Each structure stands twice: as C-alpha cells, then as structure tokens.
Amino acid sequence: MNVRPRRLRATPAMRRLVAETRLNPADLVLPLFVREGSEPRPLNSMPGILQHTTESVRAAVNEAADLGLGGVMLFGVPDAKDAVGSGATDYDGILNQATRVVVAEVGDALVVQTDLCLDEFTDHGHCGVLDADGRVDNDATLLRYRDMAIAQAESGSELLGLSGMMDGQVAAVRDALDSQGFENTAILAYSAKYASAFYGPFREAVGSTLRGDRKTYQQDPANRREGLHETMLDLEQGADIVMVKPAMSYLDVLADVAAMSPVPVWAYQVSGEYAMIEAAAANGWIDRERAIFESVTSIRRAGADVVLTYYAPEIARTLREQP
Template identity: 60%
Template sequence: MSEPTLPNLPTDTYGVPAPSRRPRRLRTSATMRNFVAETQLDPAQFVLPVFIAEGIDAPREISAMPGVYQHTETSLLKAAEEAVKAGVGSIDVFGVPTPEHKDFAGTQAWAADGILNKGVAALRREFGDDLLVMSDTCLDEFTDHGHCGVLTTDHYGNTVVDNDATLPLYAAMAVSQARAGAHIVSPSGMMDGQIRVIRAALDAEGFQDVSILAYSAKYAGAFYGPFREAVGSTLQGDRKTYQQDPRNAREAIMEVQLDIDEGADMVMVKPALPYLDILSQVADYSTVPVAAYQVSGEYSMITAAAQNGWLDREKTIMDSLTSIRRAGADIILTYWATEAAQMLA
C-alpha cells in the first residue's frame, strides 16, 4: 500500500505564522528530557517506614497494605540492607507491641527492651552511620486506648488527651530512642510544646547531635486507615482535638514556625498527596528541610487500582513521588522507598 499523499499546505496555516517558540524541542528524547528536568528524585532523600512487631516469628503481611510487612528483627535487618543497597537514605521505625504490653500511659514506649528500641538498636549496630535510623516518637502504638498521649477528663466531663501531662512521656521516649542509637527522633503526636521539651531532654542527656524531624502539619484526615492495621491500633474515636483540621491552611504555617522556634531540625507535612498545596506553602516558608509522608492510604489506593489493572503501577508510583518532590519536599517518607530507588537506578 502506498503512503497517503499529504495536501500541499502553505508554510503558514490559515495565515498564522509557524511557531517561533517550540517547547517540544526540549522533549525530543529521554536524554533531552532528563537534561532539562526541573525536578529530580534522589533516593538519598527517601525514608522507608517499617514496622517491627513483638510476638511474631516470621514477617507478617499487612492485609490493607499488600507488599508491606510487620517485621521480626531478622527480616527488619534484611529490609534495611536492601534499602541501603538501593541508596535509600533513612529508615523510620514503628514498634508494634503485643496487647499485654500496652497500658494507659504507653510505658513500653521508653523501655530499653521495648520492641521499638530493640529495633532501633539492632539497626544502628548493623549499619552504623551508613543508614540514618529514625524512630517514631509517639505513644499511640503503646497505649491501650490508642491515643497519642495520656487521657484525662475535662471540665465538661469529656475524655481528652492531656497535652501537658504527655510531654514528659515524649521526652522519656525520645531519650530512650537516642540511647538505643536513633540518629533522628520524629515526634508525631501533635502535642503543643513537644519539640521544646524533647530538645531540652535530649540536650540535657548529652544527645545534642540527635536531630528532630517534627510532624508539624499533621492533618486529621481519612488516609490513615491501613496504618491502623499495621500498628495494631486500638483507637476508638478520632484525633481531631490535637491533629490539624483539613480545612485549615494558614494554621500549618503557624505550626511549622512554632516547631522551628522550639528547635526542630526538619519539619513535615502529612499526608502528602491530599495536601500538596500545604506542602508547597510550607516549602516556600520554611528555613529548615521539609519532609512529606506518603501515608498508608495513598499507598493502598494506588496499589489497589494497579491490582485491578486500572493504573500502570510503576508509572503511578513515580508520578506520585515526583509530584511530592515538585511541590517542595526535600525528604519523602514512602513505603516504596526501596522499590522507587531501584527503579531510578
């Protein structure tokens, strides 16, 4: 079959001159597109969130997060080794105690032999400074009621989290994590004044070089559901009295500034994708590095859509991470940290 003959068109179309600027010139090949890319993903700035669980003898897949596991110490070290080989910069450890080790105040959170501190210590022994060991500094996994602090009754008979009574517990938790070997503690409870108290406690105990990544703008949204299974949460109700209202933006800037003033070395926006506008504002404003957490709900909805054949899994992962980086994140916490690093390689 012969090629179709194109009509004899003029050099301009309907009297409109040919384009003088052709943006497509910079899209002609993968090499050219990489050459002029405004946004680059760097595995060294990825953080892999992991769960170490008490009372299991083999990794246990989290049903709401296919491909993500509760780990034993052995499998945790294996996952960390894979992350290091891929170039991932940090690993963020969450502890999952057995129900009998949960109590009203979450005392296992700062026990030297508690599951979280054991995981932190094992990672630091194994990898030294080759992998930044970050630890989640919050009580919710360790309290029998699932809240991020101790409970009290207010003047009207309502059960609420006692902000000021919780602060010394966070300080004890942060110090215990530093003793276990954490390079970075990450207070995620959204208690007012938490950064000031934790910084003072770390400094008083000689841990001036341990950094604080503050969960500064953490929103009380609907994207945390799968995480509740991951940590065996016993939460009843919600956290709307201490996490941020999703309708508020200016408040995030105030929270960020308070944390910086109190000594935060890095600040975070969480979740990431539903709050890219907040992330962009914080990145423009902040004088310290900005992190964003691609949370469990983001992971699970992309995973589910890909499993149903509705999305190209790998392309969607990279699109989502690129959007977070483009919005201004210097650091990205993602359950795809190792896989994304391998794809970038």
C-alpha cells in the same frame, strides 16, 4: 511560531535532560514496622508491606543501605499496651530493641530514625495519655515524650520523629535531650499533620486500638494557614527538620512550608496513598510504575527535600536499572 515548547519534549533523552525535578534514592526514607514475635506478618491493606521481626528487619535495612536510601523510620508494634504506653520507654520494648538492632546493622550507612508517639503503645490508641474525662492531656503527654526521647536516643536513634501533634512537644523533647547529653540527636517535627482519612491502613500496620478520633490535636484538613502557623512554632522551638503529612492531598501546604522554612522540609506519602495506588493498579485502572514515580515526583516538585515512602526500595531499584 517562534516559541515551540514541544521541542524540549521530543525525545526521552531530551525530556530527561530538561527535567526540573529528579528522584534520587538518597532523598527517600523507608518506613518500617517491627513487631514482637518470631515471624513477619504481611499487611492485608498494604500489599507487599510487612510487620517485620527484629530478625527479618535486618535484611530489609541492609537492602535499604545497599540501594543508597537516605534512612529508615522505625515504628514499634508491641503485644502489650496500657493507658500510658509503658512499652514506649521500656529499654527492652520492641521499638527500642529494634532500634539497637538496626543501628548495629546499618547505623553507619543510613540515618536510623524512630517514631516518637504513644499511639502504638496505648490501649486506647491515642497519641497521648488521657485525663479523668477521657481527653488527651497535652502537658502530661509531654512528660511521656521526654522519657521516650531519652529512651530512643539511648538506643541509638539519630533522628526522632515527633508525630503526636502536642503543643510544645519540640521544646519539651529538645530540653530533655540536651539535659541528658544528647545535644546531637536531631528532631524531625511533624509540623503540619492533618486528621486524615488516608491513615487507615496504618492502623493495621501498628495494631491500633484507637477509640474515637484525633481531631482535637491533628489539624483540620480544611485549614491551610494553620499548617504554616504550626511550622513556625516548631521552628521557634528548635526543630531541625519539619514535616507535612499526608503528602499528596496537601501539596499546597507543602509548597507553603517549603517557601518559608530555613530547615529541610520532608513529606510522608502515607499508607492510604500507597494502598490506593496498589488497589487501582491491581484492578488494571492505572499503570502502577508510572503512578508510583509520578506521585513521588509530585511531592518532591512541591518542595519536599525528602519523601518518606513505602515505595523507596522499589524506586531505588528502578533508578539503578535505568541507563
């Protein structure tokens, strides 16, 4: 036999040398939840993850900066909610307040990003405002997104994560930002976002009060081409970065998007993916560290330029300790 692929797997040093995909802390973004109140709160469904306060988040983002992560994505967890998500555009609302805190701490070292969606702020838990029949009103929601975009940009967010899956949301937000002098504020479009069962723990993380489901605006998990269609629409509307979410169950969609996108492609390793690894490892069914690295490496291998993952600090610490 002249062809022996095992030659390149013979030693750890050789495997490291010929690895096609590598993890780098700069390619990771850490999602963070910030709640109102004076004490951080652990999440039962996501062991090791907290709802931070505006004080405790300071240490978290400084660690992220020290580890060389690419950025942090902030989610607000308000005490009070209403039908239109008023807290999302309140200057002193928890997300805008937390953004100013984080920008002051690490704005020169990390890309400070904010989730632009209403689900954390509405009492019905949907990503938009409802019409008289209780359905999500797409165009009325876009008006709220425009106001949210201005509030977040004014608070210092450098990158707005449009996760609501409303038709035309990228164009609406881009127009609002440009009209108010925020031409340099970038847009991350959650372009291929699916109505997934893997968001379950996230509901606890943001204190969701969702009634019903989001299948009328998030994509059907059965559809692959639709992910490309949504991505092309967002690109036409001016998205600076496009996202596939969740990641691990949609690697085919991620690869499709990465093959055609002229802009960076990101993917989100969501709460349910995190929780499954933690639960299986706690029961001794899998090697936790190997599962973490294999899962995130697979997302990068499929085409993600950047991965949003709750494991970002742990991965960065492990990489730092390796020879």
